Each structure stands twice: as C-alpha cells, then as structure tokens.
Amino acid sequence: MDASTEVLLVAYAFDNDPVEVCEEMPSHVWDAIEDRNVLKIAHNAEFDMSVCKYVLGIDISYDDWFDTMYQAAYYEWPRKLSELANVLNTTRKASQEELMFFSLPIKPKLKRNTSAANKEYNRLVQLLPPEFNDPKEFPDAWNRFKDYARGDVEVMRECFNKMQALPQIELTAMRLTFEMNFNGVPFDVELAQRIMQRVHEYETNASAEALERFGIENLKSTQQVQAALQARGVFLPSLDAKQRGNVTHPILDLREQASGLAFSKLPKAISRLCPDGRIRGEFVGYGAHTGRWSSKGVQLQNWARTGENVSETLESVESYAHLRQHLRLCLGHDTHLSFTGADLAQIEARIVAYLANCKYLIEAFANGEDVYSKTAARMFGGECDPETGKHPKRQYGKAAVLGFGYGGSGAAIERIDKKFYDEIGAGAAQDLCYTYRDAHPEIRSLWYKIDGAFREAMKSSTAQLYRNKVLLKFTYDGKTMRITLPSGRALYYRHVRGTPGQYGLDLSYMSYGEGHTSWKKLWHGTMVENIVQGIARDILVGAMARSCERAPDAQLVMSVHDEAGYLHPPHVPMLDIFLEEMARPVEWAPGLITTGDGFTSDRYRK
Incomplete structure (x- = not known):
C-alpha cells in the first residue's frame, strides 16, 4: 500500500447490531479482527485485509475473511457495491461521492507556462508528499463522509444477506485468491530493465530504417504510415492488427517495433512493485464466468508464452518477436526459492470426451x-x-x-x-x-443434448442431463438459469431471453462480469465450453488446495487458466506433490482421468 495510507474512519457492525462509526479503532473491534473464530465480512475484502495487515499491523488469517464482491461474482451479479445494491434492490443505496473528498490527494496546482523554470517547478511539486483535505476544515463534508461509511456497511450487510451462501468449493477458491494476492509474484526488475533497453534499441533502429527505406519520419503517425503503404499498393482501412487480417508488410513490422506496445507491461509492473520485489493483488477471484481467475494490474495472464532458445541473459535474442517471448522470465524469480508451475494436461479435451462418452x-x-x-x-x-x-x-x-x-x-x-x-x-x-x-457423433450429440436441456428447463423450470457418470442439472425461475455442475456449485445466467431467429429462438443473457452490463449470445458451443471450463476449474481448485495442505512451506503465487504456480524451498518436492494431486481421482466425476504437466525452475519458464 502507498506510504500515505492511513485509517480515517472505522465503520463496523456485529451481526445485525446498528452500524458504528469511529475515528479510532475500538479495542473490541481489534480483538475481533484477530479472533480466528470471528468471520470478517467486507466488500472487496482484500482492501480491508491489507489495511489491517500493512497499516495497522494486525495479524490476519485468510480463513476468517469473506468477500461479498466474490460472492456477487459467483452469482453473476455486479462486483461494484453501488450496482450490486441496485440489482438486489437494497433499502439503502451505495454511493462513493463522499469517499473521494477525503480519500484522494489534493491535486497540486501546476503552472501552465512551459518555460524551463515552470517545468522544473511542476516536476518538484509532483515529488512532494501528497496532501489531503483536513476534516477540521470541512466539518459538513466530514459528517457526510461518516454517513457514507455507515451506509456502506449497511448496504454491504444487506447484500450479503440477500445473496445465498457460497458452496464450500467457492469458499476454498476465495481463500486461495487471498493467498495468491497477498503472497505476490516476484518480479525480476534487473531483467525487465535489460529487456526494455533492448526494446529501445529496436525502436531506434526501426525509426532509422523506416526513414531510410520508406521516407517515414514518424512511425507512430498513422497518416505517414498509411501514406507510405498506399504508395506501395497496400490499402488498409485500419492499422490495427485485429482489423487488417493477414496483411503483412515491413512497414507494419517496423511500426510495431517503434511502438513498443508489446512490452508496455514492464514499466507498469515496475511501478506496482512492493518493497520486497513482488507484485501483489494481480488476480481476480471468479474473474471469468466459469469461475476461473482473471487478472488485473499488469494482466499477468496475457503475457506471451516463453519460446524456444530463451534465457535471462538475452544472449540468444533473434528478433523483436523473439524478445517478446522472454517476458515471462521476469516472473517468479526469488534468489532463495524455487518456482514450480504445472497445469492440467489437455483437461478440456479430456472433459469433453468424458461428458460425450467418446x-x-x-x-x-x-x-x-x-x-x-x-x-x-x-x-x-x-x-x-x-x-x-x-x-x-x-x-x-x-x-x-x-x-x-x-x-x-x-x-x-x-x-x-x-x-x-x-x-x-x-x-x-x-x-x-x-x-x-x-x-465424432458422440461429441456432436453432447452439444445438442446440453442445448436441449437448457431450452427444456426454460419451458418446464427444470431439466436433468446424465452424461457418462455425472449429472448436470438445469433450473430456471423465469429470469435466471442455473446449471449445477457435478462438483455441486453452479453457473448462473441472468435475464435469459429468447428472440426469434433463423433456426428458432436465439438465446442471450445479461452479463455483469466485466465491469459493465452487456447482452451475451448463448448457443450450444458457449454452454458446453462454460460447463467444461467450469469443471476444469473445480478440479484445479481441489488440486491447489490439497497441495497447499501437503506443502505448508510453499507459497501459492499465481493461476493462469488451468495452471498454478508455487514458490517453495528447494528441498520441498512441490512438482511431485502438485502432479500427484492433479492425478488424484475426482470424487464427483468417477472415471475421469486427469494428469498434470509441469516444471521446477528458478523462475516462470513456460
């Protein structure tokens, strides 16, 4: 957390008692936070946990905290408390307007004139410690701030009570999320800086080559690049890689090198480093509709896979594209610990074959x-x-x-x-x-069986589908479809609707999972993919949790798709443990064969 972070107010309630707001932490609240038998409930709980741990110095445990943001995501409701309150129709609504006045630093007044003296003044001003509005100078705003804090707890508590309890597997996944985000991912700053130096060299050389070969003075200028391409018979509606299809040209390659966009995550990662050299808070629990983790911050899940012939020495870099394949080497390196990463091998294909009884x-x-x-x-x-x-x-x-x-x-x-x-x-x-x-008629049949069960439930409220040795249960209440997976937890689809299409009803549902509401198309491919990936995630959660129990000295630091990564003392046989747990028979999916594939190294090499 930033060094300027301090506690302004403490708002809390025990069970259904009235909400209390204090400017100092009461001793009995402190004791309750330390008490492992008291469940602490908060919205975006990792923030409250971080304040307790890093600002107040309270020893916290991941096992006695509960995050209503995670709870909302599981039930396919909005993560943001104000939006969650709206969809759940709480008595009081949430607002963050009052929060900002005292919580955000006052923006320094910068001089507009661009003289050298003013530029230096502006630079120095921005280096000063941040200043905040003083409650004593704004008593009315301070009272509104207290009322906001009280209302925040009231709304959060009502949301918690309106939503159903989480199944046990989600409580496990939520606490694994806490563990990953508080452990953090080690980041090799020295290697990142050497990569950035190489990127700068590519940028410089690309600009020089573009000017010499094609007369382009500024590769970042869309107008100049388009003009140079058109002069050579290449006409593109857009320079965006996704929109230009399979069109390639040396000018486009040079433009990519000059932009450095492929490496923009490195300076951002450095800016997010904690004093111990780790990046924290990068993973979003139940970030995908299937329950998989997603990422935020520097988006670790989107970093390019490590290619062949890569090394942290950068001695064998062959090209700009090859340099990009070195990015993941910046992750997971700790001088005194080993890094083990493993994923469930071909897990989605295995589950498809299992459900189809192929x-x-x-x-x-x-x-x-x-x-x-x-x-x-x-x-x-x-x-x-x-x-x-x-x-x-x-x-x-x-x-x-x-x-x-x-x-x-x-x-x-x-x-x-x-x-x-x-x-x-x-x-x-x-x-x-x-x-x-x-x-593969069995697999094709699986698609239409699942689609048929979904539509049958829309007509008659429920449908059951036995596939191989497991049950998929579809339940519809007129607005929400719930697909109960073999593990016992469910996938939720809110406000399902059908509109006339070319081949019958086209299905869609309202998604709240990406920070905004949007209608998403539903068809048999989506349904099967969601179910399969949901089952895969549940298998991974079980393997991760059991591995943590067997290796208490190991630190869970990441999860990427069907993969997880641990830091551990070199003597701990973490790879053997994790692979054994991945291959353990799945109690709720008898006959499903699972295996893992992984490595142990000094850093993330995949």
Whole structure:
C-alpha cells in the first residue's frame, strides 16, 4: 500500500447490531479482527485485509475473511457495491461521492507556462508528499463522509444477506485468491530493465530504417504510415492488427517495433512493485464466468508464452518477436526459492470426451497415448506409427481437438493456430471441421443434448442431463438459469431471453462480469465450453488446495487458466506433490482421468 495510507474512519457492525462509526479503532473491534473464530465480512475484502495487515499491523488469517464482491461474482451479479445494491434492490443505496473528498490527494496546482523554470517547478511539486483535505476544515463534508461509511456497511450487510451462501468449493477458491494476492509474484526488475533497453534499441533502429527505406519520419503517425503503404499498393482501412487480417508488410513490422506496445507491461509492473520485489493483488477471484481467475494490474495472464532458445541473459535474442517471448522470465524469480508451475494436461479435451462418452478418446487418455494422432486416425483412417505413436496427419488432429470441441467452424482453427490455418486455407479448414464432426457423433450429440436441456428447463423450470457418470442439472425461475455442475456449485445466467431467429429462438443473457452490463449470445458451443471450463476449474481448485495442505512451506503465487504456480524451498518436492494431486481421482466425476504437466525452475519458464 502507498506510504500515505492511513485509517480515517472505522465503520463496523456485529451481526445485525446498528452500524458504528469511529475515528479510532475500538479495542473490541481489534480483538475481533484477530479472533480466528470471528468471520470478517467486507466488500472487496482484500482492501480491508491489507489495511489491517500493512497499516495497522494486525495479524490476519485468510480463513476468517469473506468477500461479498466474490460472492456477487459467483452469482453473476455486479462486483461494484453501488450496482450490486441496485440489482438486489437494497433499502439503502451505495454511493462513493463522499469517499473521494477525503480519500484522494489534493491535486497540486501546476503552472501552465512551459518555460524551463515552470517545468522544473511542476516536476518538484509532483515529488512532494501528497496532501489531503483536513476534516477540521470541512466539518459538513466530514459528517457526510461518516454517513457514507455507515451506509456502506449497511448496504454491504444487506447484500450479503440477500445473496445465498457460497458452496464450500467457492469458499476454498476465495481463500486461495487471498493467498495468491497477498503472497505476490516476484518480479525480476534487473531483467525487465535489460529487456526494455533492448526494446529501445529496436525502436531506434526501426525509426532509422523506416526513414531510410520508406521516407517515414514518424512511425507512430498513422497518416505517414498509411501514406507510405498506399504508395506501395497496400490499402488498409485500419492499422490495427485485429482489423487488417493477414496483411503483412515491413512497414507494419517496423511500426510495431517503434511502438513498443508489446512490452508496455514492464514499466507498469515496475511501478506496482512492493518493497520486497513482488507484485501483489494481480488476480481476480471468479474473474471469468466459469469461475476461473482473471487478472488485473499488469494482466499477468496475457503475457506471451516463453519460446524456444530463451534465457535471462538475452544472449540468444533473434528478433523483436523473439524478445517478446522472454517476458515471462521476469516472473517468479526469488534468489532463495524455487518456482514450480504445472497445469492440467489437455483437461478440456479430456472433459469433453468424458461428458460425450467418446470411448476411443477416453481410452487414449487413460493409456497415455498421443490423442492428436488418435484423433487424426479416427478422422482420416490409417494407422499410427507403431514406434512413435504418431499419425501422418497429427497436426490436423491437433487442430481439430483444440478448435472443434465446442462446435466451432473452420475459422476456429485461426484462433488457436493461425500459421496452420494460413497454410491450409479457409476452405480446407472448414472441410476439416466437417470431417471432425462426422467422425465424432458422440461429441456432436453432447452439444445438442446440453442445448436441449437448457431450452427444456426454460419451458418446464427444470431439466436433468446424465452424461457418462455425472449429472448436470438445469433450473430456471423465469429470469435466471442455473446449471449445477457435478462438483455441486453452479453457473448462473441472468435475464435469459429468447428472440426469434433463423433456426428458432436465439438465446442471450445479461452479463455483469466485466465491469459493465452487456447482452451475451448463448448457443450450444458457449454452454458446453462454460460447463467444461467450469469443471476444469473445480478440479484445479481441489488440486491447489490439497497441495497447499501437503506443502505448508510453499507459497501459492499465481493461476493462469488451468495452471498454478508455487514458490517453495528447494528441498520441498512441490512438482511431485502438485502432479500427484492433479492425478488424484475426482470424487464427483468417477472415471475421469486427469494428469498434470509441469516444471521446477528458478523462475516462470513456460
């Protein structure tokens, strides 16, 4: 937390007692925070926990705090308290207007004249310690601030009571979130600075080359770059990579290098460093609709995967694109600890095969065979090589497994393997899609069975679907669809509606999960993907929690998709422990074979 952070007010209530507001922490409240038998409930609880830990110096435990923001996310309600109060129709509404007056520093008055003296004055002013409004000078505003604090607790308590309790697996996941965010991810500043120096060299060289070869004085100027491209017969509606399709040109490559956007996370990460060299508070519990963690701050989940021939020495950097593959090496490095990372191997494909009862895939996973080659053999015929187990069209099988399991068309391959998609072309990709569907009637049936159960529940309130050895239960109350997963927790879809479409009713639901409300399309592919990823997350949560129990000296520091990372003393066999827990039979999904794949190193090397 910033060094200027201090406690202005303490607002609290015990059970249903009236809310109290104090300017000093009462001793009995302090005692209650330290008491492991007292549950502390807060909205965005990590903030309150951080104040208690770092500002007040109170020893806290992750096991006796509860976050109503996480609770809201699980039930697919807004995370922001004011918006949550609106949708839950609380007696009192929440507002943050009064909060800002005393909580935000006063902006320094800067001089507008751009003279050298004024620039230096402005620079020095911004280095001064922040100043805040004094409550004694604004008594009316201070009273409003107290009323805000009281109302905040009242609204939060009413929201907590209006929402149902969390299932046990979500209490576990919430506390794993606390652990990750308070442990923090070590960040190698020295390596980051050396990477940034290389980026600066690429920027300088790109600008010089653009001027010499193409006459472009400023690569960051859209107008100049577009003019240079058009002079060479390249016409683009936009320079945005997502909108220009497969168009490539040396000018576009140089522009990317000059922008340095691929490395913009590094200075932001440095700005977020704690004194001990770790980045904290980066993960959002129940950040995705499926329950997976998402990330905030420097968005660690979006950092480029580590490529081949990479090293923290940067001695083998081949290109600007290759340099980007060194980013993750900045993460997870602690001089005295090892880093272990592991993920659930091919977990989504395993769950799809399990729910579809696709026997040849289930057997292939159980026997440890090359599933991509087995899929290719199923689609195209022929035998796998008896020595290597590989099929001549293994790459096609891999693209099909990764791209078509959720009902996607040929274009799905472009998202998971653009190089392969460009090689075979759109027509061949679509043909591959049809071949996959014809060869996997069990999986295709799964899509429509789930879609059918969803629609049946909309008509008759409930529907049950037995898949292999597990039950999926669909419950609809006229507005909200709840899909109960085999683990016992559920996925929620608010304000489900159907509108006439080309092939019947097109379904959609109101999503609150991304900081704003939006209507999202629902079709069988989305439903299956959500269910599969939800099951995968529940398996991962179980493995993470058990691993933490078995290795109390290890520190859980991250989760990326179906992967988790731990720091631990070198003598702790963390990889063995984590892989054992990943392979443990899933109690609520009998017969589902799961395995893990991971590494132990001195930093995040994946």
